[in-house]
Amino acid sequence: MTVSSRSAAREEVLARVRSAVGDSSAVEQSYAQVPRGYRDAGGGERPWEAGAPQTVALFLERLADYGASARLVDASAAPSAIAEALAGRSASTVVVPHGFPEQWRAGLAGVRVLGDDPPVGLDALDAVDGAVTTAAIAAAATGTFVLDGGPGQGRRALTLVPDYHLCVIPADRIVRSVPQALARLDPVRPLTLVSGPSATSDIEMKRVEGVHGPRTLEVLVVAAEPPPEDHRPIDDPAES
Amino acid sequence: MNGTTFLGMPAFPRAARDALGDAQLRRNLAEATRTIRDKRAEAVGELPDWEELREAGRVLKEHTLRHLDRYLLQFEERVTAAGGTVHWARDAAEANRIVADLVRRTGRSEVVKVKSMATQETGLNTALEQAGVRAYETDLAELIVQLGQDRPSHILVPAIHRNRAEIREIFRREMGTGAVGDDPADTDALGDDPHELAEAARRHLREKFLRAEVGICGANFLVAETGTVVVAESEGNGRMCVSLPETLICLAGIEKVVPRWQDLEVFLQLLPRSATGERMNPYTSTWTGTADRDGPREFHVVLLDGGRTATLADPIGRQALNCIRCSACLNVCPVYERVGGHAYGSVYPGPIGAILGPQLRGTASAVDRSLPYASTLCGACYEVCPVKINIPEVLVHLRARVVDDSRRRPLPRLEGLAMAVARWALSSPRRLAGAQRMAAAAARLLRRDRPIRRLPGPLAGWTDARDLPVPAPESFRTWWRRTHP
Numbered sequence: 001m002t003v004s005s006r007s008a009a010r011e012e013v014l015a016r017v018r019s020a021v022g023d024s025s026a027v028e029q030s031y032a033q034v035p036r037g038y039r040d041a042g043g044g045e046r047p048w049e050a051g052a053p054q055t056v057a058l059f060l061e062r063l064a065d066y067g068a069s070a071r072l073v074d075a076s077a078a079p080s081a082i083a084e085a086l087a088g089r090s091a092s093t094v095v096v097p098h099g100f101p102e103q104w105r106a107g108l109a110g111v112r113v114l115g116d117d118p119p120v121g122l123d124a125l126d127a128v129d130g131a132v133t134t135a136a137i138a139a140a141a142t143g144t145f146v147l148d149g150g151p152g153q154g155r156r157a158l159t160l161v162p163d164y165h166l167c168v169i170p171a172d173r174i175v176r177s178v179p180q181a182l183a184r185l186d187p188v189r190p191l192t193l194v195s196g197p198s199a200t201s202d203i204e205m206k207r208v209e210g211v212h213g214p215r216t217l218e219v220l221v222v223a224a225e226p227p228p229e230d231h232r233p234i235d236d237p238a239e240s
Numbered sequence: 241m242n243g244t245t246f247l248g249m250p251a252f253p254r255a256a257r258d259a260l261g262d263a264q265l266r267r268n269l270a271e272a273t274r275t276i277r278d279k280r281a282e283a284v285g286e287l288p289d290w291e292e293l294r295e296a297g298r299v300l301k302e303h304t305l306r307h308l309d310r311y312l313l314q315f316e317e318r319v320t321a322a323g324g325t326v327h328w329a330r331d332a333a334e335a336n337r338i339v340a341d342l343v344r345r346t347g348r349s350e351v352v353k354v355k356s357m358a359t360q361e362t363g364l365n366t367a368l369e370q371a372g373v374r375a376y377e378t379d380l381a382e383l384i385v386q387l388g389q390d391r392p393s394h395i396l397v398p399a400i401h402r403n404r405a406e407i408r409e410i411f412r413r414e415m416g417t418g419a420v421g422d423d424p425a426d427t428d429a430l431g432d433d434p435h436e437l438a439e440a441a442r443r444h445l446r447e448k449f450l451r452a453e454v455g456i457c458g459a460n461f462l463v464a465e466t467g468t469v470v471v472a473e474s475e476g477n478g479r480m481c482v483s484l485p486e487t488l489i490c491l492a493g494i495e496k497v498v499p500r501w502q503d504l505e506v507f508l509q510l511l512p513r514s515a516t517g518e519r520m521n522p523y524t525s526t527w528t529g530t531a532d533r534d535g536p537r538e539f540h541v542v543l544l545d546g547g548r549t550a551t552l553a554d555p556i557g558r559q560a561l562n563c564i565r566c567s568a569c570l571n572v573c574p575v576y577e578r579v580g581g582h583a584y585g586s587v588y589p590g591p592i593g594a595i596l597g598p599q600l601r602g603t604a605s606a607v608d609r610s611l612p613y614a615s616t617l618c619g620a621c622y623e624v625c626p627v628k629i630n631i632p633e634v635l636v637h638l639r640a641r642v643v644d645d646s647r648r649r650p651l652p653r654l655e656g657l658a659m660a661v662a663r664w665a666l667s668s669p670r671r672l673a674g675a676q677r678m679a680a681a682a683a684r685l686l687r688r689d690r691p692i693r694r695l696p697g698p699l700a701g702w703t704d705a706r707d708l709p710v711p712a713p714e715s716f717r718t719w720w721r722r723t724h725p
Binding site for chain 2: 006009010012013014016017018019020021031033034035036037038039040041042062065066103119122123126141142144145149155156157159161178179182183187188189190191192193194195196197198199200201202203205206210211212213214217
């Protein structure tokens with residue numbers, strides 16, 4: 001494929017589009033006129049009451065519907081809850097990305113921790129017993145949390161190749177709806193929206209949990225009081 | 241002509257009759273579509289603002305299509321700025337050539353694929369095979385179709401026509417050599433529980449994912465404002481394909497673009513509930529160009545026209561381009577539920593396929609001329625469509641186009657002649673009464689009261705898809721005159 005034929009295709013497709021829609025200015029439809037009568041458009045009104053008790057309860061309920069195990073723990077009990085979860089899996093080696101909150105690390109005392117620095121090879125990753133991360137934001141209404149590669153989340157392979165994912169999320173990162181969560185994200189980063197363990201409905205439309213991604217997903221929501229020292233607080237999204 | 245119909249497929253009425261004779265197929269389809277219909281209804285019913293979301297989705301798509309050139313250029317600029325490369329393809333063959341060249345340049349002969357309708361549409365796997373590249377489908381249903389050397393019959397669940405016992409047989413036959421396990425006994429021991437079958441697929445593909453150097457995907461959405469690509473999936477095979485290989489190639493139709501990141505708040509609410517009836521699909525991946533230390537180092541997007549601009553030129557037909565490939569219209573369609581996807585003869589079955597196929601490919605083939613008629617016009621598809629595509633309206637519009645095309649032929653068809661005679665007879669009360677008397681006389685000669693299933697000779701075309709009632713012994717007006725002197 002030469003450059004000239006590439007640009008010829010480009011010019012032709014664009015010319016076809018322009019001729020198909022005719023004189024665009026005559027039918028100018030303003031983006032601003034798109035009706036957005038649905039809830040929380042653009043992230044909705046603030047304050048969002050992230051981490052409100054009913055929001056957290058809804059998030060846990062939705063995750064349970066997906067077949068994920070999810071519970072709320074006090075900040076002081078977070079390390080022991082992490083240790084308990086890993087012991088329940090009989091995990092001996094886990095990968096924990098850089099930036100995982102220090103105050104939770106005591107929960108990792110009983111296991112060998114790979115830090116992904118230098119990066120762990122795929123075969124080694126395939127052999128670990130699980131990944132322990134936090135998440136950037138979560139939407140309660142759909143039981144979704146988002147990994148954005150930020151502190152304590154790491155590159156995408158870490159939460160994909162191991163068969164077990166333990167995600168520890170501060171309650172104040174849980175917002176109510178999908179629009180609220182999307183408004184909080186930076187699309188330039190590689191993002192993964194996770195809603196339950198991997199699943200398929202390809203056989204007779206019956207849902208089966210666990211195909212290629214982690215077959216077991218466990219979520220610990222850490223209550224907001226007192227706030228962990230070094231998690232990123234939720235601030236207003238950039239106006240766009 | 242762009243895109244492909246399945247080679248040698250008969251037009252819809254014949255294919256539908258064959259499918260209706262397959263009792264197993266009808267049972268599989270009835271069971272699967274009922275399950276998904278119920279799930280969708282529940283997931284949609286939960287949202288009080290569903291209609292507002294649909295309207296926003298429709299207007300967003302309409303707005304984007306009106307300014308498609310601008311948004312495509314913006315998308316290209318942002319992808320390029322983020323380290324990716326954008327290619328343009330006028331038709332399926334050009335798209336396949338670009339992808340095959342990109343794969344060849346990596347020096348690899350194997351690629352892993354995420355389920356993608358665009359690559360189905362262009363027949364990419366066959367094109368890659370001819371270029372010496374083996375493409376591994378990784379979506380469970382696509383894998384079932386690929387291993388069974390079968391054709392997809394549903395947009396979202398391509399193996400919906402297969403039940404668990406049939407899938408088990410395919411896996412036992414095709415995964416035998418060390419894929420299910422090193423011991424052949426493992427293959428024989430494979431049961432038909434969906435968990436077991438999913439586990440077999442996991443083991444079959446695990447090594448492929450971990451060794452893959454090239455991934456190929458489609459796109460659910462392309463965000464013009466940011467250059468972001470969005471892929472929604474369930475199994476994790478998509479995440480594997482878009483984040484583990486060194487090179488990632490995305491083939492997407494030009495209509496996949498949406499203006500801004502914010503617009504995903506509409507589509508990511510509409511799509512999963514309409515598609516699988518879930519509040520959200522398990523995994524949605526988004527990325528913009530290439531990222532440092534995470535994912536592919538080389539990223540290409542191929543933007544495909546493939547008949548889309550021709551569709552865009554039709555003011556009524558263009559709404560088909562709003563489609564977000566959820567397949568809700570298939571699951572509610574009384575015709576699809578009974579005949580399945582294969583009868584539609586192309587990669588887009590069901591109501592959306594009946595309006596998309598003939599527009600993307602044109603109405604030159606018998607299959608494409610028959611598709612606008614593959615509907616009862618009941619309107620259930622319009623009601624569930626998350627972006628409000630008025631499918632019945634487009635079907636009727638395309639029927640008119642098919643009829644207009646046939647009028648331009650040198651030799652009139654029998655149907656055309658019959659319609660001309662009918663017009664002559666129906667335009668005068670005296671001629672109509674005469675025709676009714678003749679029909680009544682014919683009915684008395686026939687001496688039957690059950691409908692006629694099959695007319696003889698060239699008239700059989702009329703009874704191919706419908707029964708012909710026996711004419712009444714006398715018309716209403718004759719009866720009225722006789723009984724009310």
